[in-house]
Amino acid sequence: xxxxxxxxxxxxxxxxxxxxxxxxxxxxxxxxxxxxxxxxxxxxxxxxxxxxxxxxxxxxxxxxxxxxxxxxxxxxxxxxxxxxxxxxxxxxxxxxxxxxxxxxxxxxxxxxxxxxxxxxxxxxxxxxxxxxxxxxxxxxxxxxxxxxxxxxxxxxxxxxxxxxxxxxxxxxxxxxxxxxxxxxxxxxxxxxxxxxxxxxxxxxxxxxxxxxxxxxxxxxxxxxxxxxxxxxxxxxxxxxxxxxxx
Amino acid sequence: xxxxxxxxxxxxxxxxxxxxxxxxxxxxxxxxxxxxxxxxxxxxxxxxxxxxxxxxxxxxxxxxxxxxxxxxxxxxxxxxxxxxxxxxxxxxxxxxxxxxxxxxxxxxxxxxxxxxxxxxxxxxxxxxxxxxxxxxxxxxxxxxxxxxxxxxxxxxxxxxxxxxxxxxxxxxxxxxxxxxxxxxxxxxxxxxxxxxxxxxxxxxxxxxxxxxxxxxxxxxxxxxxxxxxxxxxxxxxxxxxxxxxx
Numbered sequence: 001x002x003x004x005x006x007x008x009x010x011x012x013x014x015x016x017x018x019x020x021x022x023x024x025x026x027x028x029x030x031x032x033x034x035x036x037x038x039x040x041x042x043x044x045x046x047x048x049x050x051x052x053x054x055x056x057x058x059x060x061x062x063x064x065x066x067x068x069x070x071x072x073x074x075x076x077x078x079x080x081x082x083x084x085x086x087x088x089x090x091x092x093x094x095x096x097x098x099x100x101x102x103x104x105x106x107x108x109x110x111x112x113x114x115x116x117x118x119x120x121x122x123x124x125x126x127x128x129x130x131x132x133x134x135x136x137x138x139x140x141x142x143x144x145x146x147x148x149x150x151x152x153x154x155x156x157x158x159x160x161x162x163x164x165x166x167x168x169x170x171x172x173x174x175x176x177x178x179x180x181x182x183x184x185x186x187x188x189x190x191x192x193x194x195x196x197x198x199x200x201x202x203x204x205x206x207x208x209x210x211x212x213x214x215x216x217x218x219x220x221x222x223x224x225x226x227x228x229x230x231x232x233x234x235x236x237x238x239x240x241x242x243x244x245x246x
Numbered sequence: 247x248x249x250x251x252x253x254x255x256x257x258x259x260x261x262x263x264x265x266x267x268x269x270x271x272x273x274x275x276x277x278x279x280x281x282x283x284x285x286x287x288x289x290x291x292x293x294x295x296x297x298x299x300x301x302x303x304x305x306x307x308x309x310x311x312x313x314x315x316x317x318x319x320x321x322x323x324x325x326x327x328x329x330x331x332x333x334x335x336x337x338x339x340x341x342x343x344x345x346x347x348x349x350x351x352x353x354x355x356x357x358x359x360x361x362x363x364x365x366x367x368x369x370x371x372x373x374x375x376x377x378x379x380x381x382x383x384x385x386x387x388x389x390x391x392x393x394x395x396x397x398x399x400x401x402x403x404x405x406x407x408x409x410x411x412x413x414x415x416x417x418x419x420x421x422x423x424x425x426x427x428x429x430x431x432x433x434x435x436x437x438x439x440x441x442x443x444x445x446x447x448x449x450x451x452x453x454x455x456x457x458x459x460x461x462x463x464x465x466x467x468x469x470x471x472x473x474x475x476x477x478x479x480x481x482x483x484x485x486x487x488x489x490x491x492x
Contacts, residue, residue: 020276030266033276037283038290041427181287183489240486243429 012040012048015082015199022081026112029104032078035159042180043197045239050204053234054196058204060226061156061176061192062094062212063219068154068174071096075125076103079158079198080113084120086202087158091122093209096156099148100127103161105140136167158198162186178202182235193228195235258286258294261328261445268327272358275350278324281405288426289443291485296450299480300442304450306472307402307422307438308340308458309465314400314420317342321371322349325404325444326359330366332448333404337368339455342402345394346373349407351386382413404444408432424448428481439474441481 019036022028028036050058065071073087073096080087080100091098100113114125130143132150141164144150155168158178162185168175169189177190178201187193194201212219265282268274296304311317319333319342326333326346337344346359360371376389378396387410390396401414404424408431414421415435423436424447433439440447458465 016277016280019280023276030269030276030279031262033279034262034265034283034286037280037285038287039283040280041284041287044284044427181290236489240489243482243486 012043019078019081022077026109027116028077028081029102029109031104032076032081036078039159039180039197042182042239045242046180046195046235047238047242048197050196050200051235051238053231053238054194054201055204056226057192057194057228057231058196058201059208059212060222061194062205062208063222064154064174064176064192065094065096065156066209066212066219067223068096068152070152071154071156072148072152073098073156073158074149074160075100075113075117076159077109077113080116080120083199083202084117084122086199086206088117088121090202090206090209093206097148097152098122098125099145100125101141101144101149101164103139103141105143134164134167134171136170137163142167157186157190158201160186162189165189182232182239187232191228192226193232195232258289265324265327268323272355273362274323274327275348275355277350278322278327282324285405285426285443288428288485291488292426292441292481293484293488294443296442296446297481297484299477299484300440300447301450302472303438303440303474303477304442304447305454305458306468307440308451308454309468310400310420310422310438311340311342311402312455312458312465313469314342314398316398317400317402318394318398319344319402319404320395320406321346321359321363322405323355323359326362326366329445329448330363330368332445332452334363334367336448336452336455339452343394343398344368344371345391346371347387347390347395347410349385349387351389380410380413380417382416383409388413403432403436404447406432408435411435428478428485433478437474438472439478441478 019028019033023033071094073091075098102109110128114128117125126145126148130145132144132146133142134144154174156176160177165175165186166189175190176192177186178194178198179187182195265274265279269279317340319337321344348355356374360374363371372391372394376391378390378392379388380390400420402422406423411421411432412435421436422438423432424440424444425433428441
């Protein structure tokens with residue numbers, strides 16, 4: 001379908017068509033499409049823009065990744081579809097490993113998502129051959145690699161469900177979530193929650209890496225002063241303000 | 247996938263799986279899945295329950311349908327997937343015609359959605375052979391039948407996009423919308439907006455038909471006293487209250 005550039009929701013319609021295409025290609029799951037719609041609704045309520053509190057959380061997340069011994073980015077179908085190149089860039093400049101983890105896991109889909117990330121520039125993608133398990137979650141999402149998720153001390157989980165976010169925390173990891181719903185279980189459980197759309201969040205994170213790489217005191221102070229609960233509250237207030245504006 | 251009944255979002259997960267299945271069967275479009283996700287997010291914010299203001303709008307909508315000369319229910323892929331039997335029941339007791347109208351229209355999908363409605367009990371489904379056009383919208387959504395949408399004076403549009411809702415209004419029709427986003431263009435444009443989930447809204451409407459069929463003064467007073475803008479405002483306030491509860 002050709003979307004007119006005049007349509008009030010042009011950008012979001014184009015992304016929808018991309019996801020629909022990658023669903024047909026077997027990369028994005030059908031329930032992943034529904035999850036994207038949920039995100040769209042919250043982003044709409046947030047004004048489809050990065051709010052100052054999200055920008056703060058993005059810097060804090062980068063600070064955690066730079067402080068980590070084994071930082072890792074967990075990638076699912078929607079993330080691979082929406083911003084594969086940005087994920088690769090972030091993984092290179094931190095540097096952080098990439099592991100693919102799918103809610104609806106089949107060998108075929110695993111291969112597709114891993115191959116897609118490689119086609120988009122990833123030199124090494126973990127996840128095809130799991131040799132470990134993450135405790136506390138049912139389904140094949142628990143499958144992971146020793147070298148990747150099992151060993152990681154800081155895990156960035158863009159677009160994650162509550163069960164897995166909680167399991168990662170119970171395994172003792174610092175969890176950095178990107179989630180447009182400030183009330184979700186993932187948002188509430190995570191160490192740092194970025195309430196922002198993933199295609200805006202990752203580039204913002206990339207932008208803050210250079211400064212935080214050299215300025216150790218800044219990154220430590222970002223971590224020590226950050227209050228995730230207070231930050232989430234600001235996102236909620238922003239949504240309410242926007243809702244009542246009309 | 248088997249969904250555990252203990253899961254906090256059991257009902258919504260089951261509906262997701264149903265839509266994913268009907269997407270594979272060619273009934274629900276891929277962008278329809280994303281639209282469903284948007285609705286899910288708003289329903290979550292509304293507490294996944296019918297609020298008193300939604301119940302009021304449901305009665306008013308039924309009153310309008312009973313007062314109409316040519317009431318019609320417009321059905322798309324998501325509506326046919328989510329509550330086909332309820333749509334058939336409502337169409338029988340009002341009585342109202344049913345016409346299928348698809349955003350992503352192909353002859354094949356038209357046939358599937360019409361046949362699905364017939365398999366679910368609809369005796370007559372319009373839309374397969376359009377012989378008229380609704381002015382003011384691009385794409386094949388404008389195709390309709392003279393006997394159905396063109397002639398209708400009151401149209402119930404569950405899950406409609408803003409362009410079509412506005413085109414129906416410009417054609418001089420009373421538009422009754424079911425839309426979980428109280429800020430959407432459809433919600434703002436409609437004569438009556440029901441901010442409720444469609445599988446709850448249609449049964450509620452059915453429940454109010456008997457009384458309103460006999461009580462003419464009640465149905466006229468419902469219509470004359472209803473203020474759509476004020477009703478929408480109440481839904482917005484309800485969302486904000488819920489957001490700030492946590």
